[in-house]
Amino acid sequence: MSLAKLTASALAIAAVSATAAAARDNVQVAGSSTVLPYASIVAEAFGENFDFPTPVVESGGSSAGLKRFCEGVGENTIDIANASRAIREKEIKACAEAGVTDIIEVRIGYDGIVFASQIDGPAFTAFEPTDWFNALSPKVLKDGELVDNPYTMWSDFNADLPAVEINAFIPGTKHGTREVFEEKVLAVGCEETGAMEAMMAAGMSEDDAEDACIAVRTDGLSVDIDGDYTETLARIDSNPEGVGVFGLAFYENNTDKLKVATMSGVAPSTETISTGEYPVSRPLFFYIKKAHIGVIPGLKDYAEFFVSDAIAGPNGPLAQYGLVADPELAETQQKVADEVTMGN
Amino acid sequence: MTDANATQPGAGRPARSSSLLQLDERTRRRNASEARFRLYGMAAVGIGLAFLVMLLVAILSNGLGAFQQTAFHLKIELKQDVLDPNGNRDIDEIKDAKTFAYSPLIREAVLRQIEAYGIDTPLSEAPVEGFSSPLDNLFSSGARSTLRDRVIANPDLIGQTVDFRILASSRVDGYLKGRVDRESIARDKNLDTVHLDLVDALHEQGAVEKEFNWDFITGPDASDARPEQAGMGVAMLGSFFMMLVVLGFSLPIGVAASIYLEEFAPRNRFTDLIEVNISNLAAVPSIVFGILGLAVFIQFAHLPQSAPLVGGLVLTLMTLPTIIISTRASLQSVPPSIRDAALGVGASKMQSVFHHVLPLAMPGILTGTIIGLAQALGETAPLLLIGMVGYIASNYPGGVAEGFLAPNSAMPAQIYEWAKRADPAFYERAWGGIIILLGFLMTMNIIAIILRRRFERRW
Known part of the structure; x- marks a missing residue:
């Protein structure tokens, strides 16, 4: 009995203290394991070049990443989902139900x-x-x-x-x-x-x-x-x-x-x-929650840095690692700069 | 047999078969079977040792390379017109020069070195400006940020020519370590044999050296593009915070539970059931605890994913049975006479436990705890499920709270992560990581042995 009680109360305390400390200042990314190496190369360079902390990039697969992406808006949800395929109708619907309506689709290149x-x-x-x-x-x-x-x-x-x-x-x-x-x-x-x-x-x-x-x-x-x-x-x-x-x-x-x-x-x-x-x-993508831009410091800078010529261009580090640069990169850059969401 | 022989008539004094000096058939057989058994035993030990030696040889031969790192020593001119075009040493303007601006400076320094040593190489014609140059393949892409960080920390360096130690790329590193040979380079797209000739020439002049790799032990992990920069440091901190959680939860809970069960609890079916369950829990595969942790701590309690706190909690669940079992064993080994004596002079039950039994059982408890911790330290399977892999541990935690809550990796998870990555240089790091992990485990086990030797009392 004492074991169960002690464990339960200990866990309760841990849970409370953890949620209290959730405010964050780093960009959080999850999703495709194919995009992970590229995203981590960018995150690393981003951390070096800007005063923002290095974004946290996790893998787990495109579907798992988009599922987490569609959990809702707020500091305890991720800001960006990496995907090795385009987002599906079903997922857009699930996103909308959870309040994630404005999604920016960014194509980073081809694999x-x-x-x-x-x-x-x-x-x-x-x-x-x-x-x-x-x-x-x-x-x-x-x-x-x-x-x-x-x-x-x-x-x-x-x-x-x-x-x-x-x-x-x-x-x-x-x-x-x-x-x-x-x-x-x-x-x-x-x-x-x-x-x-x-x-x-x-x-x-x-x-x-x-x-x-x-x-x-x-x-x-x-x-x-x-x-x-x-x-x-x-x-x-x-x-x-x-x-x-x-x-x-x-x-x-x-x-x-x-x-x-x-x-x-x-x-x-x-x-x-x-x-x-x-x-x-196939094209590779990442998806940004527009609602998080301006709330999570560095989110837009990260996205812009990702698609910049120096990174995603044909001579950048991503191409060197094996990504095939997108011939229409300039349009993507414009899209990110203007925060054009899907369906617009 | 002996009796039968002795009573045989008409044999005079027969040569008794059961002499101490002359063995009879049966004794010989018994002795032979004993000798055979010893041989089996020795063979078993021998096979075990052979595997151990093979394992150690494999680990050391594959992993020791990770403790050395090739680096260039270059005199790099930090040109003012590139880094601070307005010349007012304004830190924000200096920060505007991103890492890419530093590439030409490094290329130029390499070319200068080629000229200074009079090395004949087609690479001396390589372009200095531009996004990429064949010279870039020689050094790590992290080299640029080494320069930039130093300039930002000390803007006065701009305009001077400064000595830098910059990391060689993983292929160059592998070549000097003998991991990469010319034949495989010929088929490798990242480096040409021309580069190798240049490296050989620079190596002769002492501009490229293999050095002890502190960064591997203390540094953060790096992305797939720069294996030469990856280190264990952040994952080690992650493991440290996890072990704090494990120690903080499992020691008090485990000791309290076992004292209660051993000294106070009534013996009935319910406590029997608990005991059986604890013994069974100790044998539950660790992945089961991982999925439990995922369901309870992350999906139900909404604790942050990949956080050492969650990892620690999961490992606590895994370690508890080990600690409870060893604590109970050491409580049991304290003779009842001690308790009786304490109760006899009027101590309460609790006083007898805390003043007499527990101190005597302490060495055993600590040993059990340390061994439990060592087990938890090397555990990977439950961490896979709570997101401590597939993540680049590149940020040092900013404080204690962040240490527990910010995403991190752990040493075994880091090793797994490296073994998965595409670049073969990470493979070497994975083996090197195993050496570090084994070092920790050995230290902990040695501490446990010393504690037992020094403080354990025999009755």
Whole structure:
């Protein structure tokens, strides 16, 4: 009994004292783990260059970050949510219900998704979306018929690829990267091989066919990686025949261990991604609560600093780390300066 | 057998098989099995030791590099027209020159050094002005803020040429440490072999040196772009504040609970149930406490996320059973005669406990507490759930209150964080962090052993 009482009262005291001390003077950011390295580079430079304290940047995923962002307005909610995808209608609605109505959307640049294998491994040098669809989908089109995926080697469906077992490491479903991979690679491959047409001809509705297109085989030839790219790299290290999906920034920091393959004939690089030639890329965003500007010191300065040429421009530290600079950065700068909210 | 042999008729005095000097079959077998058992035991110990040695070798060989850091020693001219164009030494105007303005100054200093030593390198043609230059890859991007901080602290330096120690970039650092070789640099986009030739030449002249890395022990963590600057210092403070919370809560609660259970509580089903539960709690996986902490402290009580206070509270829950069990054991080991004697001369129950039993049990209690704390110090799993990872611990807490409430990391969480990051240089830091953490754990365990040796009484 005494244990329970003591604990309860101790916790109560702790809780009260904690809420009393909540006033804060630093910008708080949470969200996507893809944006985290960029945001922390900016936060660090911001702390060095301004008299404001260094912003606190946490990760946890785009969805988790936006959920915290939409909890409401006030000092004990975060000011900025980082996201590796655009905010969804549902989330905007949830935000509005909690009183977060004025949201400024800031696109900071693009992130490319690359397909890489061990540097001394088999020659995976060129992929097409169809290759990945044929390798990963549970149902493929063979001789005009939809069949359970019979392929176990890359060379089974494309003689140009090495004759090794399919051994793919793709991001797990909780990653924003997976969504892009499904949309820009699997779905495209599905359409190009004609499997989607065959599915619809077999009586599936369009939505069902789309879902079936991005399904991934479960017989062990494709492995979902729920951890970070470090884990994918470790798997590739121990599997000379493995092929993994990485972010461009991660690949650029590990070019001594990985070799990258082209997609649809285009090699991934900051240039090909910014021009849109390389097909598998996605924009990165952060979202600001307009109600916090002027209340939390340094919030607007941080946002402006983030999108300034010196930081997010093609020669800034973010580009050096692997972010693909946004060709329309000037518009974004203007948008932040004028505090233009979404829907306006 | 012996008897049977002895009574055999007609054998005269048979060579008795059970002589002390001559072993019979059965004794030999028994001895052999004992010898075998000893061998197994030694093999088991040997395997254990071999693993320990392997572990230590792996940790030391991977981690010792983190305690050294390569730095350039450059004479940098702090040009007035760049840093204070109006020349009035107004601190606000000096602050207007952001860190980017300092890049050309560093590049220029490197070029001057190349010229002074007469080094032949294609990099001597590298541009000085502009956003980026191939020379930037040599030094840390944190170098600019080293300069700027010093200038802002002491504006009189403007216009002078000052000696600076600036950190080398992680690739250059890795090259001098042997972590990065020329073959891998050839495939690396961040550095070329031209840079390495220049580093070799500068190293010969003594302008680039490996030095002991104090910043790794005391410095804050850094972002992904500058692994060379990352340190354990802030995470260490986070761990320190967490341990204060653990000590402040778990010692009084644990000791009070065990004294009550051991000395005052009636023996009935309810107290039995509590006892069984405490023993079971000690074996509950720590991640369970993490998710409990997330639900109770953060989602229900709305304590700040990533705060050492919450981490400390979660670890308190985890440490309590350990402390209660060890405290009860040491209370039990005080002989009943002490209590009887105290009660016999008229002391109350409470007096007998606090004046006689508790002081005698104290060494055992402290030992248990220190071991519990050491366990809590190395615990990562519960911290993952309350947001103490995925966060760059770059701010020193401004005071005691902030120390408890401001977001921070903890040593094991910091190690986990480094092991996750993309740049291979962080990997070395992670191993180095393990060395620091092990140092702390060893110190705490040694203190526990010394306390036990010195103050424990045997009856």
